[in-house]
Amino acid sequence: MDEHLFFKKLNSFCTSKEIFDFLCSLEVMSDTMASGALQRISEVEVGDNGLKNPEGVLENEVFRALCFQFEFESSKLSNTGLLNALQALIKLRIDPRSTLMVSLLSEGEERLGKGQLTVKNLCALGESLLELQGPSCATLERIVNAVREKDIEKWSPREIVMVYKMLQVTVREGEQQQDLINRINSVTLTIVSQLSPKFTSIILNSLVALHQTRAVPLVTALCRHSVKHIPYFTGDELVSVLEAFLYFGYHEQIFTEALETHVPTSIFTMHPQTVCKVMQYCCRKTILSRPIFDAVAEGFISSADRLTTDQIAGYIIPFGTLNYLPPSASSLFRKLEAILRTRLGHFQPHTLLNVLHSCVLIQRYPVNFLPKIFSPYFLQQLQAQPPGLDRTVASQLTQLFLTVTLECPFYEGPKLLPKYQVKAFLMPHNSLDFHLLKRVKTGLLYLLKKRIYFASQVSTPYFYAVDVEIKLDEEGLVLPAAQCEEVHRRIALCVDGRNRFCVNSHNLLGEEAIKQRHLQLLGYEVVQIPFFEIESLQNCRKMAEYLHKKIFPRHMDSAA
Numbered sequence: 087m088d089e090h091l092f093f094k095k096l097n098s099f100c101t102s103k104e105i106f107d108f109l110c111s112l113e114v115m116s117d118t119m120a121s122g123a124l125q126r127i128s129e130v131e132v133g134d135n136g137l138k139n140p141e142g143v144l145e146n147e148v149f150r151a152l153c154f155q156f157e158f159e160s161s162k163l164s165n166t167g168l169l170n171a172l173q174a175l176i177k178l179r180i181d182p183r184s185t186l187m188v189s190l191l192s193e194g195e196e197r198l199g200k201g202q203l204t205v206k207n208l209c210a211l212g213e214s215l216l217e218l219q220g221p222s223c224a225t226l227e228r229i230v231n232a233v234r235e236k237d238i239e240k241w242s243p244r245e246i247v248m249v250y251k252m253l254q255v256t257v258r259e260g261e262q263q264q265d266l267i268n269r270i271n272s273v274t275l276t277i278v279s280q281l282s283p284k285f286t287s288i289i290l291n292s293l294v295a296l297h298q299t300r301a302v303p304l305v306t307a308l309c310r311h312s313v314k315h316i317p318y319f320t321g322d323e324l325v326s327v328l329e330a331f332l333y334f335g336y337h338e339q340i341f342t343e344a345l346e347t348h349v350p351t352s353i354f355t356m357h358p359q360t361v362c363k364v365m366q367y368c369c370r371k372t373i374l375s376r377p378i379f380d381a382v383a384e385g386f387i388s389s390a391d392r393l394t395t396d397q398i399a400g401y402i403i404p405f406g407t408l409n410y411l412p413p414s415a416s417s418l419f420r421k422l423e424a425i426l427r428t429r430l431g432h433f434q435p436h437t438l439l440n441v442l443h444s445c446v447l448i449q450r451y452p453v454n455f456l457p458k459i460f461s462p463y464f465l466q467q468l469q470a471q472p473p474g475l476d477r478t479v480a481s482q483l484t485q486l487f488l489t490v491t492l493e494c495p496f497y498e499g500p501k502l503l504p505k506y507q508v509k510a511f512l513m514p515h516n517s518l519d520f521h522l523l524k525r526v527k528t529g530l531l532y533l534l535k536k537r538i539y540f541a542s543q544v545s546t547p548y549f550y551a552v553d554v555e556i557k558l559d560e561e562g563l564v565l566p567a568a569q570c571e572e573v574h575r576r577i578a579l580c581v582d583g584r585n586r587f588c589v590n591s592h593n594l595l596g597e598e599a600i601k602q603r604h605l606q607l608l609g610y611e612v613v614q615i616p617f618f619e620i621e622s623l624q625n626c627r628k629m630a631e632y633l634h635k636k637i638f639p640r641h642m643d644s645a646a
Contacts, residue, residue, distance in 0.1 A: 117167030362400030406444025447596030519583025529629030
């Protein structure tokens with residue numbers, strides 16, 4: 087039978103019985119046709135849980151006859167027949183130690199040594215070895231070395247993807263394969279538009295593993311190309327894409343918009359790990375996407391009982407970090423409290439602390455669980471597990487303690503012992519925009535005439551640092567910043583640059599929102615100076631006029 091007609095008929099069959107009956111009707115077929123038949127059998131008979139009908143396939147006389155031919159005539163097979171059969175038999179879970187598999191593998195490796203394999207053959211052999219022996223297989227390096235001699239410009243997308251996968255597991259720290267990687271990167275850049283969702287994801291994953299931070303044009307092109315594939319990525323593929331975005335620091339509005347379309351319609355079918363990765367991406371990039379967060383809140387309410395403790399943290403923590411309460415907030419936190427009541431002991435100590443800390447950032451107070459957090463036993467558990475009681479963890483504990491002291495006066499449980507409290511909260515290193523602060527200080531100097539009337543980056547006894555502090559007496563007159571007597575009012579200027587807000591938003595991040603809330607409760611008059619109100623002010627005089635209105639709205643004439 088003509089090969090084209092053979093494969094056309096073969097691909098029309100949907101069961102192994104139909105395929106075996108068809109093969110019985112043929113008097114002669116080439117090894118390519120026979121290996122194609124094995125591949126089609128593997129496609130229709132292998133499901134997520136392995137072979138659907140093991141006996142009906144493996145014990146079938148036609149199947150056994152095919153295997154016999156492949157085992158004892160392996161040296162006579164074409165490269166395509168040999169390697170296609172090998173891939174099909176791996177998928178059918180044939181024992182890799184069987185004489186059949188050993189014979190096919192030996193023949194493939196012998197032809198590799200003789201230089202008889204094309205790029206397509208090399209990729210097929212590499213894929214089989216990865217599946218059978220994993221990344222430690224020594225032959226993979228021989229395949230990569232053989233690939234170096236080939237003309238990359240003529241490779242298909244599938245071949246390029248397979249070489250990336252082999253490089254990913256064979257290139258070790260310090261090895262000199264960068265010239266080959268550079269060549270592949272250059273060719274891949276020209277075919278990005280042809281890549282399927284699966285291939286796009288695999289290549290991005292490989293670029294991360296190969297630390298290709300200099301391949302900016304390729305990474306950018308792949309990231310932009312991935313936008314149109316968002317509805318079609320599997321959960322694992324989308325996770326790989328998001329991890330690449332995070333690794334390469336990539337973020338683009340059209341990608342966020344595509345996620346905003348996809349997540350709300352898929353939230354009830356998405357795997358929890360995929361949802362967690364989407365939330366991690368938004369959190370790390372400070373992207374407050376209301377459609378995504380609202381959908382995730384609904385997803386949590388309906389599926390929280392099936393989530394692991396790490397997944398619960400992955401869903402909840404970004405709400406606190408980005409300072410956002412969804413419309414379903416009351417149901418969301420009722421569900422979280424119910425989960426904590428029944429599964430509190432299942433949480434790892436640091437995971438539990440992170441969840442509860444994120445709640446207080448958005449004024450959800452876990453007072454029922456704080457006695458556990460402040461107990462000596464729990465603090466010992468925190469200390470015993472990485473990262474221990476480092477500065478970040480101690481800051482979270484102290485902020486929890488300060489929150490219940492200031493915002494939950496009815497709390498009568500255990501307190502956090504002074505030895506666990508920090509003297510000052512650890513703020514992100516880029517939290518303060520020094521350029522903006524300098525402009526504000528220049529405006530204040532113009533307004534108040536002397537530098538002694540305000541202080542900047544002031545440490546307070548209450549763990550927080552104030553960007554700019556101004557002291558007033560009882561009559562509303564400005565006092566020298568160093569003066570401690572007769573201080574009637576303290577004004578805290580919060581100079582909020584872009585990095586204290588969610589991206590493209592006027593929504594303060596959770597850490598800054600709780601700081602301003604607490605300063606107010608501690609007796610400060612908090613005056614927010616956000617970047618979007620002062621960036622357009624052209625000179626000192628305009629800045630001074632703005633500050634005058636913001637700081638002294640009721641005492642316009644006595645400021646100086």
